Amino acid sequence: MSKNVLNAINIITNEQRDLNENEAYEALNDIMIGQAEDNEIAKLLTCLADKSESISEINGMVKVMQEQCLKVGHVDYPLLDTCGTGGAEIKTFNVSTAAAFVASSAGANVAKHGNRAMTSKSGSADFLEALGAKIDLNPNSVSQCIKQTGIGFMFAQSFHPAMKYVAHIRKSLGFRTIFNLLGPLTNPAQANCRILGTGSMELAEKMANALTKMNIRHGLVVTGAEGIDEISIMGETHIFEIKNNILNSYSIHPSDFGLKMHHIKKVESKSSNENAEIFRNILSGNGPLEYLDFICINAGAALYVTGHASSIAKGIELAKTVIENGDAAAKVAAFIDFTQKSISE
Template identity: 40%
Template sequence: MATFPDLLHSIQAGQRTLTRAEARTALREMLTGETSDAEIAELLTVLARRGETVEELTGFAETMRELAIPVPLTDQERSLLIDTCGTGGDDRGTFNISTGAALVAAAAGAKVAKHGNRAVTSKCGSADVLEALGIAVALPPELAVESLRAAGFMFLYAPALHPTMKRVLPVRRALGFRTIFNLAGPLTNPAGAPAQIMGVFAPDRVSLVAETMLHLGVRHAFVVHGSDGLDELTITGASHVAEVRGDEASWRASYVHPEDAGLSRASLSELAGGATAAENAATLERIFAGEKGPKRDIVLLNAAAALVAGRIATDLREGAERAAEAIDSGAARKTVTKLRMFAEKV
């Protein structure tokens, strides 16, 4: 078996890429072996400059999944899960769209296992805004499962459930650019959610992630990138989308427009987030209280895709209608209230 230095040397020369098995070996050595920070930095740099392959991304994601803390669910519960975790890093300064969509989807009947973290490059990550809403983000796996059963939503805090990733965190911070982990992280839901809507930070990563999802056994997913640069389905124009169907072992590229869900277009400035987690939490609370406008609409669009992937809705229009009903009926606010109760149990 090739050693980490052997694998690093082989790709430094630019002669080849890593196989799936080699990528698995390389990451396991990085996380649990004797590799130096300099070696880790060099491998991540080579992959980022050249561009990661499906085999490499699959190998990294598989190993991260294997090393994650398990979440105690029944097979039936696991089969119903949907995640809305994306790559982040789109630098567009919007509010927490995917987190809002996850809560609305849960209120509309989906079983959401939201994988996420605190802010890295943005002002407010999913964990930050949930905490500002009064929702505990670092629940032990057993309590997270209780919240899923009670409210249809659980938050899976990445640092707590991927403890081995601490080894590479200083290197990633020192490098200061996106690495393969920005793509692999959202593909490693610790609860094994088979359905997902995943935003990516660049259009050329849509097909890469879609193909990787097929290798990872995803059942139904949407990989999305807005024409305005958002790592979400956007309402400012078209979104580049790959719909992944694991049961058909295929994915299909298309464009989604807000009109497909019966929604109106808006400008990017109308989707701007606040300067703090508290401001973004207040935005979500206003949406859940029934405030109309572009921010509500983009949450509806992304919740709609989650509901389609999670088999709650047949298409985006029905999904948006179900999401709107979840807000207008008060179900979204009730979901937040139920989740707040778990903060008292920590």
């Protein structure tokens, strides 16, 4: 039994207020060191989701996540992570992972953080395995992978061993919990350039506020108009931009960049194997235009936050170039080769 978790539940249900940072920190810390019962954890996660998580709760709990995760050794900055929260009504193709490869092939150093599917058909880990990569690299191997190939993948289940206390509970609950927000905010390599996506404008603003306290060089938190956790190719995307700890917001549209609008259902997620085959076809120049545009607009934003492009528009142009000239395909191949050799050694 955890006094701090029970106290947090009481505050939310009886006092009917948000937890402050310290209360949130103490509750999650108890959970992550194994002091809370399963029913207490499930109750707290449900209470938080029912009322919607506050900025103070997110800020307090992300500190625990960062303390408890395994750390990747020194890698060169600027360092990019592209990650969605999941839980969106429309499940789209693994565009954040695909965009990470494209951004890396254009010069960005990438420390991609991800997991298996929780609320979708294909998580980033599933997608990478379908491409042929090994995902269970240790922190040192991930560091070497980034240094040698420009991109590394940190499998959440390996880098967050304390999550063993909540993984089965999250699965049994079957809805988005605060961990869908904490995971993307917690990068074991402390990436200082971020593209984070969430399907809710309310949550996007909260995550953006959290990033302003995390020594981020440049970040975008995005919400597609269809409630997707990516930059949309169908309609407007609202963006919260964090630079020098200053928060601004604005909207973009595919037409701003000369891109054709595509119905979001055309890039709906399929199985991880099917998504991998679509990506291979894009890299070889034979994939559907809607997937190419979806990848390029998200990769363009990634290249903007790393400073490899002066704007999202310039980033889209660069993304198209590295796909067309084969650099992106070569990047994927180099990453897969490294991971396979690293695991076999």
